[in-house]
Amino acid sequence: MDRFSFSLTACDGAARTGVINTPRGQIRTPAFMPVGTAATVKAMLPESVRETGADILLGNTYHLMLRPGAERIARLGGLHRFMNWDRPILTDSGGFQVMSLADLRKLTETGVTFRSHIDGSKHELTPERSMEIQRLLGSDIVMAFDECPALPADRDRIAHSMRLSMRWADRSRVAFGDRPGHALFGIMQGGLERDLREESAEALTAIGFEGYAVGGLAVGEGQEAMFGCLDYAPGFLPADKPRYLMGVGKPDDIVGAVKRGIDMMDCVLPSRSGRTGQAWTRRGQVNLKNARHADDPRPLDEACGCPACRSYSRAYLHHVFRANEMISGMLLTWHNLHYFQQIMSGMRSAIAEGRFDTWEAAFHADRAAGDIEPV
C-alpha cells in the first residue's frame, strides 16, 4: 500500500484499537511514540527501540532545523536514512518547542522569529516554513504549525491563540500540498474551554486532515483537568481519523487517555527518566539511586522481558547509576521504553477482546501494590 490510511478494528467504550497504514509500515494503535529529538532516541540504538515494540518515532523540527539543519538532512537522504530508522516518523511543527526553548521570540500573524538556544542564530518559523522543513526531513506524519499558550491563561488569550492556530492550520494545509503516502495532522486547541475546543475542532474538520491532535494539554494543568477535557474533546473530532494527544505522559495518563478515545501519544518521560535512575514498572516508579537496592540481587521487574530485567540485578543497576556509567541510562531507558510499549500492547489486546475495564483495573491494582519489599 502506498497511501496513508487508518482503520479501526475494535472499540471498547470510548477506547479504540486499529492500524495506521503508511508506505513505511503499520502503526498499531493505540501507539506510544518514543521521542528522538535530535535524530536519536537518547541512549538507544534504533534497532533496540524497535525491539521494545515501537512502530513509529517522533522527531523535533525545532532541534533538527537548528542542528544539523533540514536542508542538510535532505541532502543526506532524509531523516530516516540519517538516523537509521526506516519505519514511520512523525515530526512536530516546531511551534511548541520554539515557545519553550528559543530566545527572543517574536510572534506575529505571519509566524514567529527567534534566536537559537544553541548558538544565538536568528530563525523564522511560519506554517509554510514548517511544512517545508518537515518535507525536507521526509516525515511521514507532519504536524500543522500551531501556537499553544501555557496554562493557566485567561480565556481571551486562549481564544485568540486558538484562532491564530486555526488560520495557521489552514495555511499549513495549503503549504503541505498533495503528498500521497504522507499525512498532515491538524491540532485542536482551546485550553480547558469546552466551547473553544468545539470551535477549534469544527475549524479543523472543515479544512480536513488525515489525523487530528489534541494540543494544549499536558502543559501544567494536572491530570484531573486533562482528563476532564479528554472526556469531551476527542468526541469533537472525526471518529474515522487517528487522534493524537501530544506530550503525554505518565503510564496512568496514557491509560486514561486511551480510555477516552486517544490513539497516539508521545513523551520524553521513559527516556528522560532512564537517564536519571528512574524506572517505571508495573508496580510503580522505582528509584535505582536508592541505597535499598545496593545489595538486591533481584531484577527490577521479574516479569519484564527487557535486557535490563533479564540479565541484571537491582544491585548492578544501582551501582552503574552511582558510578555514572553510560550503561545505566542505556539499560533503564530500554526498560522504560519496553514497559511503555507493554502497556500499549496490553491495551490493544484488551480493547480488541472487549475487556478494557478489567485490564485497567489490574493495571491500577498492580500499581497500588507498590514495589517489592526490600531484601
Add this chain to the structure above:
Amino acid sequence: MDRFSFSLTACDGAARTGVINTPRGQIRTPAFMPVGTAATVKAMLPESVRETGADILLGNTYHLMLRPGAERIARLGGLHRFMNWDRPILTDSGGFQVMSLADLRKLTETGVTFRSHIDGSKHELTPERSMEIQRLLGSDIVMAFDECPALPADRDRIAHSMRLSMRWADRSRVAFGDRPGHALFGIMQGGLERDLREESAEALTAIGFEGYAVGGLAVGEGQEAMFGCLDYAPGFLPADKPRYLMGVGKPDDIVGAVKRGIDMMDCVLPSRSGRTGQAWTRRGQVNLKNARHADDPRPLDEACGCPACRSYSRAYLHHVFRANEMISGMLLTWHNLHYFQQIMSGMRSAIAEGRFDTWEAAFHADRAAGDIEPV
C-alpha cells in the same frame, strides 16, 4: 576442560598465536582485552563487546574494591554474573591504579595504604588482600600485586621497586593458593634496564606462574623505548606461558608488541577515544568533531562491518557528537573495539599462515595512505 592451559599453535618470527583454555571459554591469542573498569565496558552492553570479537575482559581491582566493594560482588554471585559477562575476566592487582588515582598513599614492605578518590575512605592493599579481592570477584586470571615506578626513574629506584615487587609476587603466589581453573600471572618489572628485567624474570620463573606480564611499560617512555625493551624482555620469560603487556596500546603499539612475542594486551584507548569523537580506522585516526564530516554521506570506514560503519554516515556521527548524544559514544566505542579486534584477528591468521611480515607491511601502508579525501 576445567583447568587453565595455554597452547601455542604457530610462531612466525617472534610472533606467536595460540589458545588459552579456561573453564569459562577459550581466549584466542594474541588477544586484546577491552577494559571494563567499574563492571562495564563504558558505553557498551556486554553482548555487543562479545560481538566485536572479545574473548576476555579486564576488570580493575582498585575501582571495584571501592565501589561497589569486593565482598558485595561476591555476595551477588561474583563479577561475571554481576556484569553479565560469562566469559573469562582478568583483573589487575590494584597496585598500578592505587599509585595513579588514590590520595595519601603510603608504601611499606607490607603493602600500601591510601584514601579512596571517590569518598576519602581509608583502605589497605597488600599482596594478600589483592589476592582475596580478586578471588571474591571470581577473576579467571589474577595478577600478582606489584609496584611500578613512573618513568623516567633512576636505576636505584627501579631496582628497589622491582625487588619489592618480586617479594610481593612470592607472597601473591602463596596467598593465591591452589585454585584449579584459575590462573595467577607474575609481573616482570625493571624499567628499561635489561639486567633488571632479566633478574625480575628469573625471580618470577623461580616462583612459577601460569602466565607472565611485562609491567612497567607504556608509562610515558615512548614507543621506541618500549619496543627496545620488548626486543629482549619477552625472551626472558618461559616460551610455553602467555605473555601479557599491560596497558598497551595504540594500534601500531599492539602490532609491534605482537611482533616481539606478546600474547595479550589491554587498553582503555578504544573506549576512551570513542567517547571523545575519535575513531581508529585502517587508515589512521579520524576526528569526527571536525567540520569536514558535517556533510559527508560516507561511512567512517566502508570496509568495516561494525554497526557504526554499516548503518551511519560520517555526517551522522559528526552530528550526534556535536549534539552531545550518548549514541555518539556508543557507536564510536563499538567501532573502535571492533577495529582493535579486527587487528588481532588479522594478526592471528597471518601468524598461523606464516605471513606476518606481509600483513604488517599492509597494516602500515593502509595507515600511511591516510583518511579518505573530504567530500
